[in-house]
Amino acid sequence: MANPTAPAEHHAETAAVDAAPPGTPPPGTPPARRRRLSPGRIFAWVVLVALLLITIFPFYWMLRTALSSNDALYANSSSPLPVDFSWGGFERVFGLQSTEEAIAQGGSGASIDFWRYLMNSVVVATCITVCQVFFSAMAAYAFSRLRWRGRDLVFSLFLLSLMVPMIFTLLPNFVLVRELGLIDSLLGIMLPSLFMTPFAIFFLRQFFMNISTEVEEAVLIDGAGKIRVFFNLIIPMSAGPIATISILTYITAWNDYLWPLMVSYTDESRVLTVALGTFKSQAPQTGPDWAGLMAATLVAALPMIILFMAFARRIVNSIGFSGIK
Amino acid sequence: MATVPTTPKSRGASSQPATRPRRRDDTRLALLFILPATIGLVVFYFWPLVRGIGLSFTSWDLLTSAEFVGLDNYRRMIDDPVFWNAVRVTLLYVVINIGVQTVVALVIAVLMQRLSNSTVLRSVVLAPYLVSNVVAALVFLWILDYQLGIGNQALEWLGTDRIPFLTDETWVIPTIALINVWRHMGYTALLLFAGLQTIPHTMYEAARVDGASELRMFFRITLPLLRPILGLVLIISVIGSFQVFDTVSVTTNGGPVDSSRVLQLYIYDNAFGQFDFGYASALSVALLLILIAVTFLQYRATRAGQTDLN
Numbered sequence: 001m002a003n004p005t006a007p008a009e010h011h012a013e014t015a016a017v018d019a020a021p022p023g024t025p026p027p028g029t030p031p032a033r034r035r036r037l038s039p040g041r042i043f044a045w046v047v048l049v050a051l052l053l054i055t056i057f058p059f060y061w062m063l064r065t066a067l068s069s070n071d072a073l074y075a076n077s078s079s080p081l082p083v084d085f086s087w088g089g090f091e092r093v094f095g096l097q098s099t100e101e102a103i104a105q106g107g108s109g110a111s112i113d114f115w116r117y118l119m120n121s122v123v124v125a126t127c128i129t130v131c132q133v134f135f136s137a138m139a140a141y142a143f144s145r146l147r148w149r150g151r152d153l154v155f156s157l158f159l160l161s162l163m164v165p166m167i168f169t170l171l172p173n174f175v176l177v178r179e180l181g182l183i184d185s186l187l188g189i190m191l192p193s194l195f196m197t198p199f200a201i202f203f204l205r206q207f208f209m210n211i212s213t214e215v216e217e218a219v220l221i222d223g224a225g226k227i228r229v230f231f232n233l234i235i236p237m238s239a240g241p242i243a244t245i246s247i248l249t250y251i252t253a254w255n256d257y258l259w260p261l262m263v264s265y266t267d268e269s270r271v272l273t274v275a276l277g278t279f280k281s282q283a284p285q286t287g288p289d290w291a292g293l294m295a296a297t298l299v300a301a302l303p304m305i306i307l308f309m310a311f312a313r314r315i316v317n318s319i320g321f322s323g324i325k
Numbered sequence: 326m327a328t329v330p331t332t333p334k335s336r337g338a339s340s341q342p343a344t345r346p347r348r349r350d351d352t353r354l355a356l357l358f359i360l361p362a363t364i365g366l367v368v369f370y371f372w373p374l375v376r377g378i379g380l381s382f383t384s385w386d387l388l389t390s391a392e393f394v395g396l397d398n399y400r401r402m403i404d405d406p407v408f409w410n411a412v413r414v415t416l417l418y419v420v421i422n423i424g425v426q427t428v429v430a431l432v433i434a435v436l437m438q439r440l441s442n443s444t445v446l447r448s449v450v451l452a453p454y455l456v457s458n459v460v461a462a463l464v465f466l467w468i469l470d471y472q473l474g475i476g477n478q479a480l481e482w483l484g485t486d487r488i489p490f491l492t493d494e495t496w497v498i499p500t501i502a503l504i505n506v507w508r509h510m511g512y513t514a515l516l517l518f519a520g521l522q523t524i525p526h527t528m529y530e531a532a533r534v535d536g537a538s539e540l541r542m543f544f545r546i547t548l549p550l551l552r553p554i555l556g557l558v559l560i561i562s563v564i565g566s567f568q569v570f571d572t573v574s575v576t577t578n579g580g581p582v583d584s585s586r587v588l589q590l591y592i593y594d595n596a597f598g599q600f601d602f603g604y605a606s607a608l609s610v611a612l613l614l615i616l617i618a619v620t621f622l623q624y625r626a627t628r629a630g631q632t633d634l635n
Binding site: 040041044045047048051052054055056058059061062065073074077078135136138139141142143146147148149151154157158161164165166167168169170171172173174175176178191192194195196198201226227230251254255256257258261262273276277280290293294297300301304305307308312313315316317319 | 350351352354355356358359361362363364365366368369370371372373374376377380387429432433436437439440444445446447448449450451452453455456457458459460461463464465466467468470472473474475478507510511512515516519539564567568570571574575589592593596597602605606609610612613616
């Protein structure tokens, strides 16, 4: 497992899709192509670069607006650089301005406590990721390395749950969470995602199945039990795929909107995505506080951007057919 | 699907010969290991499925106890113009969203395949997928603002009229569809790019020796061989697309009038605006049935999962 990402991509791919024929060569580097710059190639590059610019531009515009002062935006809406540079937007987001100051600069003056929402988001996403990945790994271990009756049948039930669209479980799950008295609590937001996702189980099961039985036998002969095999052998040997699925789970949990919107009513359990929606709807009479709003979206997006920068190669390579959710 | 290592199924825990190592049957341990996941499966997947269908036959406002009303909710749905409008709007959204997204993603994937394998490039392409729908919605709300948005400013520079992207009944759905194309096109492109990697390079070399042009190679090699994967990607994206909510909720909240009131938003409105959980559940069942039908048709039409590569 010197390079965990490369086999990761291949196994996950053949695992999730029947389409991949048995004789498929593993995705590798294509043979050297001709580097001659024909007009067609130049045109292709131009198209690709244009698409990349479309991809990147909104990020830049977010930053440019967030660093402008809100009043100046109304006067000069198209300057490519921040107009009348100001940290005001960020100050309003983090509640560093007095109410009068905020209103004077185009904010709504309503108290918003982004630190709190940020903390809520971190707690929710972290708990979901840790529990979901761990429990899914346990199940994946039982489905791949343990021998027991009914294994295939139970596994196919999990397979079936892939077909249940999220949308359909939302309302009944809300009713359930309400019955449990967990409305407007972080636990209520986390609960349905804490135990597993079928996708994580399938994803991890593929890797667990490919760990050689000889290593396992050796550990077992040393007198270790299957539980120790799981913790001391399977988990360390699958560190790569486990990291990948954890990152994907974290991003999904962080970006979720509809479910937290249903469950949370007050600051107690408000996560960033929901807070952004609230922030937007509090627009003052004079017009939205665009600088503050864009500063808020940046704050919400930044942790994912940092996470992404740290793990870009892993994330990008893991999106093969394994990425199909 | 993936193969499971064959296990002799007849061997029960009690009939273990003493000579066999104890570890050949792990039933107890396995039950322990699947316990949390099974709780998740039963409580948060299967039970809601049953319950959701059950609720659709009731009238319930969350406060008083649910009352069985038979097919009333479904009868009401058939006569509900807002429901049919929501179906129409959702379908329009899906068609525009998936149509544009698939073409753009395919273009990006093929260009990357032919031009560069760079991880940096692929990271940039994926970037929008990392931010939430809410962030994407807010940024475009600003960019497309009628008065101040740089998008409308650009239209003016190009000499055309400003467009009320999110406040006009005809523009609103295409606009929301394109915002979500922005967020998902890179992700879809990477899925397709991974699919392209399974096409043997020898095929392109052989075609090139025969003097085929890039365009010809695309239509004769790339597209046919990518078909099974394209089919799967389409099914996944369409299911996701039907469940659109976040973007609409943040940008227009269904307006102007009902021109962007997609099904999911209508369900949410009924449940949390009207506290009509019975009717909202019936609407969810309708959406589920639509999803099943569309997925089935697509699967048949694209023969997803069946390869032509051999």
